[in-house]
Amino acid sequence: MPASKRRIPVSQPGMADPHQLFDDTSSAQSRGYGAQRAPGGLGYPAPSASPQAAFLADPVSNMAMAYGSSLAAQGKELVDKNIDRFIPVTKLKYYFAVDTMYVGKKLGLLFFPYLHQDWEVQYQQDTPVAPRFDINAPDLYIPAMAFITYVLVAGLALGTQDRFSPDLLGLQASSALAWLTLEVLAILLSLYLVTVNTDLTTLDLVAFLGYKYVGMIGGVLMGLLFGKIGYYLVLGWCCVSIFVFMIRTLRLKILAEAAAEGVPVRGARNQLRMYLTMAVAAAQPLLMYWLTFHLVR
Amino acid sequence: LELGINFDHIWQKTLTVLHPLKVADGSIMNETDLAGPMVFCLAFGATLLLAGKIQFGYVYGISAIGCLGMFCLLNLMSMTGVSFGCVASVLGYCLLPMILLSSFAVIFSLQGMVGIILTAGIIGWCSFSASKIFISALAMEGQQLLVAYPCALLYGVFALISIF
Numbered sequence: 391m392p393a394s395k396r397r398i399p400v401s402q403p404g405m406a407d408p409h410q411l412f413d414d415t416s417s418a419q420s421r422g423y424g425a426q427r428a429p430g431g432l433g434y435p436a437p438s439a440s441p442q443a444a445f446l447a448d449p450v451s452n453m454a455m456a457y458g459s460s461l462a463a464q465g466k467e468l469v470d471k472n473i474d475r476f477i478p479v480t481k482l483k484y485y486f487a488v489d490t491m492y493v494g495k496k497l498g499l500l501f502f503p504y505l506h507q508d509w510e511v512q513y514q515q516d517t518p519v520a521p522r523f524d525i526n527a528p529d530l531y532i533p534a535m536a537f538i539t540y541v542l543v544a545g546l547a548l549g550t551q552d553r554f555s556p557d558l559l560g561l562q563a564s565s566a567l568a569w570l571t572l573e574v575l576a577i578l579l580s581l582y583l584v585t586v587n588t589d590l591t592t593l594d595l596v597a598f599l600g601y602k603y604v605g606m607i608g609g610v611l612m613g614l615l616f617g618k619i620g621y622y623l624v625l626g627w628c629c630v631s632i633f634v635f636m637i638r639t640l641r642l643k644i645l646a647e648a649a650a651e652g653v654p655v656r657g658a659r660n661q662l663r664m665y666l667t668m669a670v671a672a673a674q675p676l677l678m679y680w681l682t683f684h685l686v687r
Numbered sequence: 688l689e690l691g692i693n694f695d696h697i698w699q700k701t702l703t704v705l706h707p708l709k710v711a712d713g714s715i716m717n718e719t720d721l722a723g724p725m726v727f728c729l730a731f732g733a734t735l736l737l738a739g740k741i742q743f744g745y746v747y748g749i750s751a752i753g754c755l756g757m758f759c760l761l762n763l764m765s766m767t768g769v770s771f772g773c774v775a776s777v778l779g780y781c782l783l784p785m786i787l788l789s790s791f792a793v794i795f796s797l798q799g800m801v802g803i804i805l806t807a808g809i810i811g812w813c814s815f816s817a818s819k820i821f822i823s824a825l826a827m828e829g830q831q832l833l834v835a836y837p838c839a840l841l842y843g844v845f846a847l848i849s850i851f
Binding site for chain 2: 479482483485486487488489490491493531534535538539542545546549
């Protein structure tokens, strides 16, 4: 048993951990910590005056170092194995497979969705294509960045009005996050009640709801530069654009096949779905106004 | 006494940061060392102190959250993963131009037009070199601006602390 433990720190620097591209020399640090912590834990009477060389040559402290570093390695493995249970990392990775061209075109689409014709997401053998290759695919990079930028811009706006303090940043961040969670839950609940079979996953929904932060940032920045007139103009434009964007995107996901092609289908079910889509799309401009008007005076 | 601090590598990495237009070598980040970044962080804090801003706590908090955020983002965006030490090391090294900014703020106030332009330039410089190192080390293509943007946000917060 001690022999196998002792082998671990020796092979670690040379072995290529599939999760890491680099040799992490932080293991050298943990080895040092292990040597310092473990002797105290074992009750080893280490006088502080003992020279380094004699300390390291002692087999007990060698084993202690090996134990400490193997603990660190085990802890890391545990985190890696279990994080997949709580956060679906591979699914998340799909939403971040973006490149600069995609982001540029998507931002253009968010501000001007009127000329875009084909809103269908391309599929490749039953799985949707990564956002890099299809502009209609939802991504989480833009919403995440927009959210963070929104919190910072809100802090900046409050700063120019002399109402800034760093804890206010935290307050803004948590309140915006709370609103987002509320929105996602409300829409999921209504989708459940309407018993719609969609392939609209929760992450897709979070992505779509996150796109409005881009418009909000634009509005607040214009408001900072040009006052209330600029704010209302830009916010109005972004509200209409987001409304159209959401309708066109959600129509394909929520409504049934036939209705999505523009043929009006009778039946209470489809009407309900249409109302739901309109409600979700209409909620976006309202929230955009609600979350920004107190920032522009 | 071998402390594990390789001065030659530290100097190489510092030079990479200081020449933002030179293409970075992907292998320089093969050993993560936190000695250089530690020095830079302390120097940044020292210049802030000189300017009379006693906000050390916020600097630590923001850098911790920022490093964590970049770590998550880079792991999600790249094909290969990246370790937290590597992220912290790169971000720490690219803090060097920010030290120039905050030492400038000791003498002159940064709230005029010149200050804003200078700040924007320095933030751009920091994020550009950080993203350059990340891109070359992680072999990500077509994503340099995407990596530079969150770095710019992080360094922007540092700059805000320097200015206000």
